[in-house]
Amino acid sequence: METKLYVGNLSYATTEDDLRTLFAQAGTVKTVTLIKDRDTGRSKGFAFVEMTTQAEAQKAISMFNATQLNDRELTVNIARPREERPQGGGYGDRGGNRPGRRPRTRRY
Numbered sequence: 001m002e003t004k005l006y007v008g009n010l011s012y013a014t015t016e017d018d019l020r021t022l023f024a025q026a027g028t029v030k031t032v033t034l035i036k037d038r039d040t041g042r043s044k045g046f047a048f049v050e051m052t053t054q055a056e057a058q059k060a061i062s063m064f065n066a067t068q069l070n071d072r073e074l075t076v077n078i079a080r081p082r083e084e085r086p087q088g089g090g091y092g093d094r095g096g097n098r099p100g101r102r103p104r105t106r107r108y
Contacts, residue, residue: 006075019034023064033047060076
């Protein structure tokens with residue numbers, strides 16, 4: 001079992017210190033990572049908290065899942081491994097010449 005927890009449905013005002021203080025009630029907190037938007041620096045509303053032992057992680061889940069923090073009901077569970085996503089480039093949704101489509105032409 002993992003010791004890294006996903007914490008979701010956070011208020012945008014929640015800080016890493018808030019989470020560290022809360023989760024310290026369940027045991028020793030190894031790390032807290034609040035996920036922020038790259039462009040704005042604003043919280044995305046979720047974080048990862050790593051506890052030192054599996055028992056502490058399980059205790060934190062039972063203590064804090066579906067509890068209130070800053071008027072929001074938290075979602076706390078074991079973090080899943082990050083899914084592989086394709087790197088940029090390719091065709092994406094930017095138009096461009098894709099197989100099976102007519103090339104775009106400019107009209108003046």
